Amino acid sequence: MKAYVARRYGGPNVLSLEDVAKPEPASHEVLVRIVASSVNSGDVRVRGFDIPKGMRTMARLALGWSGPRQPIMGTEFSGVVEAVGAEVSRFQVGDRVFGFPGGKMGAHAEFIAMPANGRIAKLPAGLSFEQGAALCFGGSTALHFLRQAKLRPGESILIIGATGTVGHALAQLAQHRGARVSAVTSTGNVELLSERKFDRVIDYKTTPLASLNLGFDIIADCADALDFKSAQRLLKPKGRYLSVAGTLKEMLAALVPGPHGTKMIAGPAAERVEDISLLAELAEKGHFAPLIDTIIPFPQLPDAHARAQSKQKRGTVVVLHQ
Template sequence: MKAIATAGWGPKTKLVLSEMPAPFSLGDEDVLVEVHAASVNPKDWKLNYHLAMAATPLGTRRLPPLFGDDLAGVVVDKGTRVQGLDVGDEVYGMDMRLRTASLAEQAVINQQRVAKKPKSLSFTEAASLPLAALTALQGLRKGGAEQGKTVLIIGASGGVGSLAVQIAKYLGMQVTGVCSTRNLEFVKQLGADAVIDYTQGDYRKSAGAFDIVYDVTSYETPLTCKVLLGENGHFISTGGQGLSMVATPLYRLLGKKANSVVVESYREDLGYLTELVELGALHPVIDSVYSLVDSDAAYARNRSGRCRGKVVIEIRS
């Protein structure tokens, strides 16, 4: 089958279209999915970079060669203990093993990590949701999101941020989004009650205090956002890079309300996202769409930090 594989490590990693063996190990609780679309997430290239940098000369630098986490496609085979999914079902999801290996014509995924896709969405739209939307949902839950609370979302125009704004509004929260000048109107259209342009100076001095500060950029820490946290305020970070990887868990150890989001993919949460989509409360935001052969360019777009929503790769048109 055609699949995207890695060539090289760290910041010089290249993604190349290769011929790979089709998945052959189908567990009793797995489904085999004919992949129609997959989306790009920073997790993949950050993982490749950080593990390469941490590897010792005597250590091994082994990762599964295939890339991709999110997928949307059609079930073409299933294990003997799979329930609630049948051959021919249109599904979407992701696996929290090291990688789903979704940038391929076929992928194997556990039944609990995949759900029937929203009928109103195309495969391309559905593929953009799993990791980003689950991160948005589970991060807000960790912060104690509920009706009437205030939340500041730092990075509100990106893949996770654009979905977090929508979910927070559905939960009845007062939402303030932080973004660049060019994205102010876009974040307002997503439903934000207020927007802050971070290019106009240090907004921490005047933004006020919030019940939840959700940093989806991973650049901030509980200390840099201390003045933004109200009494009993909760700092949440995607925690994927920089000082946030260390500072957030250390801050929590001191008894403060701070968490990093460790995303779990469950069929139940995917089902909840489907409900929001069908209610019209959540819609994917697609920055750009690439073909499988152009996957390296798709990841370059993601690394640019200029994405408005998600970058998607179509395996089948």
């Protein structure tokens, strides 16, 4: 089968289209013919070895020393079941599905094998393959941080970077849970977010964060715009600061409580099996719709990587395989 591989770390130019072995599904697995996948910040960081200082030795041991140990990127996909293992009853050949290999990656290829009881679910009838390929990375990350923050109905949440993949998911899912959402973005994205009917849309170019005089129960920083110290002025007592883009520094700092009972939450998001079915249900009921920046054909996947690491994208870059 055809797959894009990265044999060394570097820019989008290190990706090459190669013939690799087509996976054979084990007895408990399904083989999926991929129709669409995404390129997100996880793919960009691994491909470029964009790892914060203090974590690079650990990252090389985990990811690969001189190049990615898993050379095929791609953390999420949608497609059609091509074959099922002998023990599989949950899926049938021809089912439309979406899935989240997450850190195991492997979705920038023609086929992928997934455990039938793993992070894979049937694609709701009303969703396109392109939407299905953009559900999991932002959605599962948002669910993780909302759980960690213990968001309650009626609480106020400030979301910085609300047109990013994770930020947009956070805004919708927090709103669905009854929060009062203030979404921060740039001038060009104000109209887009205003259409989503959030409680407040803030243009940081005309209303700097430092000028806000509101207190928030939660701040979700998806753009690395603040730190825990500077967030204190905007947090209520016992408020929570979600360092979604945090590094090792933030993870270590999160171990120490802040003043007035405030708390910082940082670290990688859990990849839970049950979240995939939950995201399907939320999307089917209209509570969550991924924001798609652009759709790029599979032969141009390096361009999708370039777009994903740019500062101009809104939401998820989707790759159409066929």
